[in-house]
Amino acid sequence: xxxxxxxxxxxxxxxxxxxxxxxxxxxxxxxxxxxxxxxxxxxxxxxxxxxxxxxxxxxxxxxxxxxxxxxxxxxxxxxxxxxxxxxxxxxxxxxxxxxxxxxxxxxxxxxxxxxxxxxxxxxxxxxxxxxxxxxxxxxxxxxxxxxxxxxxxxxxxxxxxxxxxxxxxxxxxxxxxxxxxxxxxxxxxxxx
Amino acid sequence: xxxxxxxxxxxxxxxxxxxxxxxxxxxxxxxxxxxxxxxxxxxxxxxxxxxxxxxxxxxxxxxxxxxxxxxxxxxxxxxxxxxxxxxxxxxxxxxxxxxxxxxxxxxxxxxxxxxxxxxxxxxxxxxxxxxxxxxxxxxxxxxxxxxxxxxxxxxxxxxxxxxxxxxxxxxxxxxxxxxxxxxxxxxxxxxx
Numbered sequence: 001x002x003x004x005x006x007x008x009x010x011x012x013x014x015x016x017x018x019x020x021x022x023x024x025x026x027x028x029x030x031x032x033x034x035x036x037x038x039x040x041x042x043x044x045x046x047x048x049x050x051x052x053x054x055x056x057x058x059x060x061x062x063x064x065x066x067x068x069x070x071x072x073x074x075x076x077x078x079x080x081x082x083x084x085x086x087x088x089x090x091x092x093x094x095x096x097x098x099x100x101x102x103x104x105x106x107x108x109x110x111x112x113x114x115x116x117x118x119x120x121x122x123x124x125x126x127x128x129x130x131x132x133x134x135x136x137x138x139x140x141x142x143x144x145x146x147x148x149x150x151x152x153x154x155x156x157x158x159x160x161x162x163x164x165x166x167x168x169x170x171x172x173x174x175x176x177x178x179x180x181x182x183x184x185x186x187x188x189x190x191x192x
Numbered sequence: 193x194x195x196x197x198x199x200x201x202x203x204x205x206x207x208x209x210x211x212x213x214x215x216x217x218x219x220x221x222x223x224x225x226x227x228x229x230x231x232x233x234x235x236x237x238x239x240x241x242x243x244x245x246x247x248x249x250x251x252x253x254x255x256x257x258x259x260x261x262x263x264x265x266x267x268x269x270x271x272x273x274x275x276x277x278x279x280x281x282x283x284x285x286x287x288x289x290x291x292x293x294x295x296x297x298x299x300x301x302x303x304x305x306x307x308x309x310x311x312x313x314x315x316x317x318x319x320x321x322x323x324x325x326x327x328x329x330x331x332x333x334x335x336x337x338x339x340x341x342x343x344x345x346x347x348x349x350x351x352x353x354x355x356x357x358x359x360x361x362x363x364x365x366x367x368x369x370x371x372x373x374x375x376x377x378x379x380x381x382x383x384x
Contacts, residue, residue, distance in 0.1 A: 041212060052331070080378060134326060141246060141327075160370070161372070175212060178377055178378075178379055179377060181375040183375025184375070
C-alpha cells in the first residue's frame with residue numbers, strides 16, 4: 001500500500017514523545033558533498049526543555065565523522081515496512097560505500113539542518129550537537145539538542161502515537177536484524 | 193495467573209540484549225538503611241564490552257541521591273502485568289514516602305550490589321556507576337557498568353526475548369502512564 005505522509009511540525013516541548021518509547025532510529029549527517037546514514041537503536045531523550053537526546057556513535061563510524069564536522073544530525077524513526085532497509089543500513093559501513101545511493105534511499109531536506117532525513121519514516125528530529133568531548137571520547141555518547149521535529153500525521157494524532165496499521169508501527173531492534181514491532185497500548189492506573 | 197520466575201544468569205557480554213529494545217525500567221538504589229526506586233524510560237546500553245548503560249536521573253531525585261552515595265544501581269525490567277505499579281512508582285517522589293514500603297513492592301537481593309531488585313520483572317541488571325561528574329551535573333546522565341545480569345527463564349530463551357504470554361511482555365512508556373507493549377517480531381532481510 002502506497003502511503004504518502006503529510007509531515008506536521010511537532011512542538012519542540014513535545015518532541016521527546018517521538019523517541020520516548022525507545023524505537024529504532026536512522027541517524028544521518030552531512031558535510032561538504034558527503035552524506036551518511038546509520039541505524040541506531042542506542043538513542044534516547046535526556047531532557048525536555050531544552051529538548052535534548054543522547055546518541056551512541058562508535059569511533060570510526062562514518063556518520064559520526066560527518067556529524068562531528070557539521071555539528072548536526074538527523075534522526076528519522078523508521079516503521080515496520082522499512083525493517084529490511086533499516087537492517088541493511090545497519091549492516092554495512094558508510095566508509096565502504098554510499099548507502100543512500102546504493103539503495104536509492106529517498107530523503108528530504110530538513111528545515112534547520114543539512115543532514116538528509118529519510119522518507120517514509122514515522123517521525124524526524126533535526127538536531128545540533130552539544131559538544132561534550134570527554135564523554136564522546138570515553139563513551140562514544142553524543143548529546144544533541146532538537147531544533148525541529150516532524151511526524152507523519154497518519155501516525156501522530158492528538159499529541160501521541162496512533163499508528164494507522166501494522167506497516168506504519170515503529171520498531172525496536174532486538175539484535176541480528178530481529179525487530180519487535182511497537183505493540184498495543186495499555187493505560188497504567190495509579191495504585192491506591 | 194501466578195507466575196514464579198526462575199532467574200537465570202545472563203552472560204555479561206549478552207546483557208545489552210536485555211535493554212536493547214528500549215523497554216521501561218525500574219531503577220533502584222540503596223545506601224545505609226534507605227532504599228529507593230524510580231520508573232525510568234530514559235535508560236539504554238552504550239557499550240558491549242565492558243557492558244555499560246546510560247541512565248538519566250534528575251537532580252533532587254531520591255534514587256539518584258542514594259545511587260551517588262553507593263555508586264550502585266539496580267535496573268529491573270517490568271512487564272505488562274506491572275504497568276500500574278510502574279506508573280505509580282513513576283508518579284511520586286521517594287522524598288515524600290518510601291515507595292517500596294507503601295506499595296509492598298516485593299524485592300530480592302542481587303549478587304553484586306546492595307540495591308534491591310524488583311520481583312516479578314522480566315530481567316535485571318546489577319550496575320556500578322562509572323562516575324562522570326561533568327555529564328552528571330550538566331545533563332543528569334549517569335554511566336553504569338553492568339556487573340551481573342539475570343532474566344526470567346520463561347521469557348528469555350536461546351539468548352533472546354521469547355515472551356510466554358502478553359502479561360509477561362516488556363513495556364515502553366509513551367507518556368502519562370500510557371505504555372506500548374513490546375509487540376510481535378519481524379526478521380529484517382538484507383536488501384540485494
